[in-house]
Amino acid sequence: MDTDxxxxxxxxxxxxxxxxxxxxxxxxxxxxxADCDNEPEYLNKAEELAREIMQxxxxxxxxxxxxxxxxxxxxxxxxxxxxxxxxxxxxxxxNKRHYD
Numbered sequence: 001m002d003t004d005x006x007x008x009x010x011x012x013x014x015x016x017x018x019x020x021x022x023x024x025x026x027x028x029x030x031x032x033x034a035d036c037d038n039e040p041e042y043l044n045k046a047e048e049l050a051r052e053i054m055q056x057x058x059x060x061x062x063x064x065x066x067x068x069x070x071x072x073x074x075x076x077x078x079x080x081x082x083x084x085x086x087x088x089x090x091x092x093x094x095n096k097r098h099y100d
Contacts, residue, residue: 001042003033007097010039013085014046021078022070028053029082039094047086050079 003015018025029046036042053064054076061069069075089097 001033001036001038003030004100006033006039006042007089007094007099009089009092009097010043013089014043014082017078017082017085021074022065024065024068025070025075025078028064039097040090043086043090047083050082050086054079 003011006015014029015026018029028049032045032049033042036045053061056064058069058072061072061075070078
């Protein structure tokens with residue numbers, strides 16, 4: 001699936017939220033969509049990715065962000081916000097979400 005197939009709610013709640021911190025984080029959440037067949041699967045994998053990133057050691061963050069990791073506190077706050085957004089998106093029935 002492509003990020004263009006995500007609802008506006010999911011796009012805003014995950015990708016736009018990631019972009020507020022750094023484009024590099026957005027890339028990781030964007031590439032993730034290629035491994036998904038539908039939006040619920042994407043939300044599951046995005047939540048899993050956010051939780052995994054929060055557990056990474058500093059050297060792993062260096063690798064993940066190509067040598068330029070964002071501030072760890074800001075990163076974790078952004079990831080927590082993304083997880084919260086995902087929880088809220090899941091409460092919206094798929095047929096009530098908005099697609100372009």
